[in-house]
Amino acid sequence: MFEDLIELDKQLFIYLNGMGVPFWDSFWLYLSKTLSFVTIPIFLFLIYYLYLKLGFKKAVVAIITVGLLLLCTDQLSVFIKQGTQRLRPCYDNEIQELMRMVRSYCGGRYSYFSAHAANSFALASFFSILYKKETKVLGFALLIWAALVSYSRIYIGVHFPLDVITGIGVGILFGWLFAKLCESTLEKI
Secondary structure (H helix, E strand, O other): OHHHHHHHHHHHHHHHHHOOOHHHHHHHHHHHOOOOOOHHHHHHHHHHHHHHHHOHHHHHHHHHHHHHHHHHHHHHHHHHHHHHOOEOHHHOOOOHHHOOOOOOOOOOOEOOOOHHHHHHHHHHHHHHHHOOOOOHHHHHHHHHHHHHHHHHHHHOOOOOHHHHHHHHHHHHHHHHHHHHHHHHHHHOO
């Protein structure tokens, strides 16, 4: 059963990765960068939005919470990658010749689960939950951004779909947990 799931995951990866065209490669590569002219303004806007809605003292608490959230999701991904040791698609001899490698380097050796997907969905769910009463537009925009970042990892050839789906689940779970902890802490300040 587990082997069948892995085989299905590889076939889905080959299909999704193979749908890419050179015209879009630079777009997906750029979107996949952790810090870019897209992500930096998003982060700065979120910090400014925290300050506007919460004031300085509470915004600092929320920013520290976000930092801890990203640290947790990122380090959990590293820990799980070392434990499972599932090879990235670009290191998997079984599919290397069948995939499109969009960038010249592959990254770390192991892929399960995607820290990019976990971190982007952790941020999106954290802010969606924290500001569900104020704006649904912000939450929707962040979820779209997180979905695009997550898909970019399959497109450029560094993660299997299951890596991304697990990262999304972890990100949503941790985003929800840290948003609830932040709300609880902010009520006491």
